[in-house]
Amino acid sequence: MASHTLEVGLRGTRNYVQGSQILARTAEIVARDHPGAVLASAKFTRITLLGVELVLGEGDAPSGGEEIGRGQLLAGDERLPVRWFEVPGPEAPRIEDVPGATSGLAPDGAGGGRADFAIAGSFESYLAAVIECVKALHAHRGERVSDIWFTALVGARLPVAPTYPTAGSLAVDLKIERMVEGRLQTLSVVETTGAGAPPAYQICFSCIIGD
């Protein structure tokens, strides 16, 4: 087991540490020993505005913080389980927001749709574009939608290396919706087009519908 405190922050006006930051910092650490690794899954069970600790392998966080999520990377045939923990203490530092990366949003009227993206080609920039796109599609639903959170990635093979297309498009197909404890949870399939695009995967979000 090894643990690392991740360099994450509260970006812009957000009052939570973005899942994309947590995944990107994790990918950078994993890529040191496994440059060809891919992210297979990630699931966040809660959000935090504090620091985040990554634990590679099984075991609890040395800081004693509460678990906020877990995931799995693959390096060839080797499975690399990871867990993320909140670090008790002060809030994560404020960091500058970044401009949006998607354009031409086209909702399909069924909770999905598509958008174009232009990014730096890094893992983090790709994740940020996907989350921006799916969030925007959720916000275009007919109901009043608020508090849209990225909660999970499933069935993915997302390289930790910066091999992503710098321009392309995202197609989002809403597959499953469930109301759980007053929140709408969604599962969509994301397809990416562009040179070096990763294969399709599932992405989950949680949001509040209505007042």
Add this chain to the structure above:
Amino acid sequence: MTREEALAAITKALTETVGSVDGDVTEDTDLVSDGMLDSLDSMTFLFELENGLGTKLEAIDETYEDFRVGALVDIVVQATA
């Protein structure tokens, strides 16, 4: 699809969702209250089940909450009849 085939499809979707299943899955099993699926996993499970069957399970809408395997078998058998 028979009830046995439906149970096999449900077990396959469950395995694809959580990786491995401890113990037997029977029609008396409740996937959520027996701790096999949390709310996030339940969406992946339904996605895998519909994918495996090749059909949308219209009886399972956004308010569906019954994850007893027997109830799911009923739905699968009806949807594939």
